[in-house]
Amino acid sequence: MAMAYAVKDDHAHDDHSHDPTGWRRYVYSTNHKDIGTMYLWFAIMAGVLGGFLSVLMRMELQQPGIQIFHGLAQMVYSLPDPATVTDPAKKLAYEQGLLDNGMQMYNVFVTAHGLIMIFFMVMPAMIGGFGNWFVPLMIGAPDMAFPRMNNISFWLLIPAFLLLMLSMFAEGPSGMYGVGGGWTIYPPLSSTAGTPGPAMDFAILSIHLAGASSILGAINFITTIFNMRAPGMTLHKMPLFVWSVLVTVFLLLLSLPVLAGAITMLLTDRNFGTSFFVPSKGGDPLLFQHLFWFFGHPEVYILILPGFGIISQVISTFSKKPVFGYLGMAYAMVAIGVVGFVVWAHHMYTVGLDADTQAYFVAATMIIAVPTGVKIFSWIATMWGGSIDFRAPMYWAIGFIFLFTVGGVTGVVLANAGVDRTLHHTYYVVAHFHYVLSLGAVFAIFAGWYYWFPKITGYMYSERIAKLHFWVTFIGVNIVFFPQHFLGLAGMPRRYADYPAAYEGWNRVSSYGSYISAVGVLIFLYGMVSAYLKKVKAPDNPWGVGATTLEWTLSSPPPFHQFSTLPVIK
Amino acid sequence: MAALPSKNLRVALIAAGVFVGMIGLSYAAVPFYKAFCKATGFGGTTQRAEKAPDKATDQFIMVRFDANTSSGLPWEFHPRQNVMKVKIGEQNMAYYDARNIGSNTNTGTAVFNVSPASAGAFFDKIQCFCFTKQTLKAGQAEELPVSFFVDPALLDDADARNIKEITLSYTFYPATDPAVQSKSVANSN
Ligand code: HEM
Numbered sequence: 067m068a069m070a071y072a073v074k075d076d077h078a079h080d081d082h083s084h085d086p087t088g089w090r091r092y093v094y095s096t097n098h099k100d101i102g103t104m105y106l107w108f109a110i111m112a113g114v115l116g117g118f119l120s121v122l123m124r125m126e127l128q129q130p131g132i133q134i135f136h137g138l139a140q141m142v143y144s145l146p147d148p149a150t151v152t153d154p155a156k157k158l159a160y161e162q163g164l165l166d167n168g169m170q171m172y173n174v175f176v177t178a179h180g181l182i183m184i185f186f187m188v189m190p191a192m193i194g195g196f197g198n199w200f201v202p203l204m205i206g207a208p209d210m211a212f213p214r215m216n217n218i219s220f221w222l223l224i225p226a227f228l229l230l231m232l233s234m235f236a237e238g239p240s241g242m243y244g245v246g247g248g249w250t251i252y253p254p255l256s257s258t259a260g261t262p263g264p265a266m267d268f269a270i271l272s273i274h275l276a277g278a279s280s281i282l283g284a285i286n287f288i289t290t291i292f293n294m295r296a297p298g299m300t301l302h303k304m305p306l307f308v309w310s311v312l313v314t315v316f317l318l319l320l321s322l323p324v325l326a327g328a329i330t331m332l333l334t335d336r337n338f339g340t341s342f343f344v345p346s347k348g349g350d351p352l353l354f355q356h357l358f359w360f361f362g363h364p365e366v367y368i369l370i371l372p373g374f375g376i377i378s379q380v381i382s383t384f385s386k387k388p389v390f391g392y393l394g395m396a397y398a399m400v401a402i403g404v405v406g407f408v409v410w411a412h413h414m415y416t417v418g419l420d421a422d423t424q425a426y427f428v429a430a431t432m433i434i435a436v437p438t439g440v441k442i443f444s445w446i447a448t449m450w451g452g453s454i455d456f457r458a459p460m461y462w463a464i465g466f467i468f469l470f471t472v473g474g475v476t477g478v479v480l481a482n483a484g485v486d487r488t489l490h491h492t493y494y495v496v497a498h499f500h501y502v503l504s505l506g507a508v509f510a511i512f513a514g515w516y517y518w519f520p521k522i523t524g525y526m527y528s529e530r531i532a533k534l535h536f537w538v539t540f541i542g543v544n545i546v547f548f549p550q551h552f553l554g555l556a557g558m559p560r561r562y563a564d565y566p567a568a569y570e571g572w573n574r575v576s577s578y579g580s581y582i583s584a585v586g587v588l589i590f591l592y593g594m595v596s597a598y599l600k601k602v603k604a605p606d607n608p609w610g611v612g613a614t615t616l617e618w619t620l621s622s623p624p625p626f627h628q629f630s631t632l633p634v635i636k
Numbered sequence: 637m638a639a640l641p642s643k644n645l646r647v648a649l650i651a652a653g654v655f656v657g658m659i660g661l662s663y664a665a666v667p668f669y670k671a672f673c674k675a676t677g678f679g680g681t682t683q684r685a686e687k688a689p690d691k692a693t694d695q696f697i698m699v700r701f702d703a704n705t706s707s708g709l710p711w712e713f714h715p716r717q718n719v720m721k722v723k724i725g726e727q728n729m730a731y732y733d734a735r736n737i738g739s740n741t742n743t744g745t746a747v748f749n750v751s752p753a754s755a756g757a758f759f760d761k762i763q764c765f766c767f768t769k770q771t772l773k774a775g776q777a778e779e780l781p782v783s784f785f786v787d788p789a790l791l792d793d794a795d796a797r798n799i800k801e802i803t804l805s806y807t808f809y810p811a812t813d814p815a816v817q818s819k820s821v822a823n824s825n
C-alpha cells in the first residue's frame with residue numbers, strides 16, 4: 067500500500083533530510099498530500115463497505131417477502147434458530163422475532179448506507195482527499211495553513227466511523243439492534259420513544275465527531291485559500307476546483323453547526339430530560355425536521371459542489387480550452403450555495419405547511435435550477451468546438467453531465483409541492499438523489515481519480531481498464547436507478563424491506579443492476595492494483611496542453627515539500 | 637510573509653466565531669419557533685383569549701373532538717360529544733370525561749392542537765383543562781370542560797375561509813414520566 071513519492075529520487079527538493087518514514091509518516095502526518103492520500107484510502111474503504119450494504123439491500127428487494135435479512139439477523143446477532151425449537155407456540159414466536167429483527171436490520175442497513183456514503187465516502191474523497199491534495203498545489207501554497215489541525219481532521223474520522231459501526235451492534239429499539247430511522251434520524255423514532263437503546267446515542271456521537279472533523283477542515287481551507295495564494299493568484303484567477311472547495315467549506319461552516327445543534331438537542335432529550343422534540347413536555351418533533359433540513363439541503367450541495375469543480379478541470383483539460391464563462395461558473399456556485407440556504411422545506415411539503423409557505427419554497431427551489439443550468443450549459447459550451455481528447459477522465463466527466471442532468475430534472479419535478487405530495491418518500495425520491503449522488507457525485511469522484519491518479523501516485527493506469535470500469539458502472543447504475551422512477555411513480559414507498567408483489571418486476575431489474583455495479587467496483591479495484599504492480603511511470607503532465615493548472619508543473623508524484631520558492635502567476 | 641501565522645490565526649478565529657454563532661442560532665431557533673407557532677397558529681397551535689368577541693356571526697362551522705391517551709397513563713379519556721355545530725364568533729362549552737382506571741393517583745397534562753393546521757390561528761380557548769395539570773385518584777372520574785370560540789377573522793383568511801370543519805385534538809401524557817421524573821422539573825409546565 068505504499069504510496070511512493072519522489073522524495074528519495076528527487077534530490078533537488080530533498081534538503082529536508084528529516085522527512086518522516088514508515089507509520090510515523092502517516093499517523094503523525096502534517097503533510098497535505100499524505101493526509102489527502104489517507105482520506106482517499108479511507109473513502110475507498112468506506113465506499114466499498116457502503117456499497118456492500120447496498121448490494122445486500124438489493125438482494126433483499128429482488129423479490130417480495132423477506133429473503134435474506136432474517137437469516138442475516140440470526141447470524142449476526144446470534145438469535146435462537148426456530149428450527150431447533152419443537153414447541154409450536156414458541157417456534158412461531160421465534161420466527162416472528164427473527165422476522166422483526168430482520169426488517170429492523172434492513173432499516174439499519176439503509177441508515178448506515180446513507181450515513182457512510184455521505185459522511186465517510188463522498189465528503190472525505192472530495193474535500194479531504196482531492197481538496198487536501200490539490201487546493202494547495204493549485205494556488206501555489208507550500209501546504210495547508212494549519213497542518214496539525216489537518217491531521218486531527220483526518221484522525222477524528224476514524225473514531226466517528228467506529229462509533230457508527232458500533233451502533234449497528236448495540237441495542238436500538240427494545241430487543242433489537244441498531245438505528246433504523248434513516249440518515250435523517252427524525253424524532254420520535256430517534257427519541258427514547260422509538261429507539262431507547264444506546265445505538266442511537268452512538269450514531270449521534272459519530273455524527274458529532276464527523277462534523278467536528280469537517281468543521282476543522284473547513285476552517286483550514288478557508289484560511290489557506292484566503293491567505294496562502296501565490297503572488298498573482300487573485301481570487302478571480304483561481305482554478306474552478308479551488309472555487310468549488312471554497313464555496314463548499316463555507317456551506318459546511320454555516321450549515322454543520324445547525325446539525326450539531328439539532329443532534330445535541332436530540333441527545334439531551336434522550337439522556338438529560340430536556341424536551342426540545344418531546345411533545346408530551348411541550349416540544350415539537352417538527353422543529354427537528356426544520357433544523358435538519360436547514361443543514362440537509364446545503365449538505366447535498368456540499369456533496370456535489372467539489373464535483374462541479376473537478377468536472378470543470380477535466381472538461382477544460384480534455385477540450386484543450388479554458389472553461390467557457392469562467393466568472394459565471396464561479397459565481398453560479400456561489401449563487402447555488404446562497405440560495406441553498408432558503409429552500410429547506412422542499413423536503414417537508416407533507417408536514418402541513420400552509421399554501422403560501424409551500425408556494426414560496428417551490429419558487430425558491432426552482433430558482434436553484436438557474437445557476438445549475440448555467441453550469442451545465444457552460445460545460446457543454448466548453449466542449450463545443452474543442453478538439454476533445456476522449457481519455458478515461460473525460461468519459462467519467464461526460465457521464466457525469468448526462469446523469470447529473472437527469473437527477474436535476476427529477477429534482478425540478480419534485481420541487482412542485484403538489485406533485486411531491488404523491489412522490490414524497492417513494493422510490494422516485496430514491497432515484498432522484500441517487501442520480502445526483504451515486505451517479506453524479508461518484509462519477510465526479512472517478513473523473514477526479516483518473517485525472518489525478520498519475521499525479522498522486524506517479525504511475526499511469528491502464529486506459530482500457532479505466533474505460534471498462536466506466537462502461538460497466540454506467541450501465542449498472544442506470545439499471546439500478548432508472549427503474550426506481552417507475553416504482554416511485556407507481557407508489558412504492560422507500561425504507562421497507564418488503565413490498566406488494568405488483569412491484570416485483572422493476573425491483574428485480576434494479577437488483578440485477580446493482581450486481582453489475584458491484585462488478586464495476588471490482589474492476590476499479592483491479593485497475594488500481596494493477597497500476598501499482600505494473601509501475602508505468604507517469605510523466606509530469608500526461609494530459610498535454612489542456613492541463614494548465616499548477617499541479618501539472620510539478621513532478622509526478624510531487625516532491626514531499628513543494629513551492630519552497632513561491633511560483634508567480636501572471 | 638512574516639505576518640502569515642497571525643493573519644492565518646485571524647481568519648481561523650473569525651471562522652470559528654461563525655461556527656459558534658451558528659450553533660447559537662440553532663438554539664435560538666427553539667424559542668423563535670415556539671413564538672412563531674403561537675403568533676401564526678402554525679402547525680395547528682391554538683390561541684388563548686380572555687373573552688369571545690361581542691357579537692357572533694351568523695355563519696356555522698363544525699367542530700370535532702378527539703381524545704388520545706399516552707400508553708403511560710392508565711386513564712380513560714373521551715369527548716362527551718363527537719361533534720358540535722357552532723356559530724363562528726360565539727362562545728361555546730364542550731366537555732371531556734376522564735377516569736383513572738389504574739390503582740394509583742396520577743397526574744396528566746393534555747397536549748393539544750387543531751387540524752387543519754391553518755385553523756390554528758383562529759381557534760381561541762378561553763378556559764381549558766389543558767391549561768393546568770390534572771390529578772386523578774385511583775378510580776376517580778372527572779368532567780373536563782373547555783370553553784372556546786372560532787375567531788370571525790377566519791372568514792377573511794385566504795387559507796382558512798373554506799374550512800368547514802375543525803378537529804380539536806387532545807393527548808393526555810403523564811405529567812411526571814417516571815423515567816424522567818427527576819430530570820423534568822424544569823419543564824414541568
Ligand atoms: C450502485 C450503488 C448503490 C446502490 C445499489 C444503492 C442502493 C440504495 C438503496 C437500496 C437504498 C435504500 C432505499 C430505501 O430503502 O428507501 C439507498 C439509500 C440511500 N443511498 Fe444508495 N445506493 C448506491 C450508492 C449510493 C451512493 C454512492 C450514495 C452517496 C453518494 C448513496 C446515498 C444514499 C442515500 C443518502 C440513501 C438514503 C438513505 C436513507 O434515506 O435512509 N447511495 N441506496
Ligand SMILES: [Cu+2]
Nearest residue numbers: 363366412413
Ligand atoms: Cu433539498
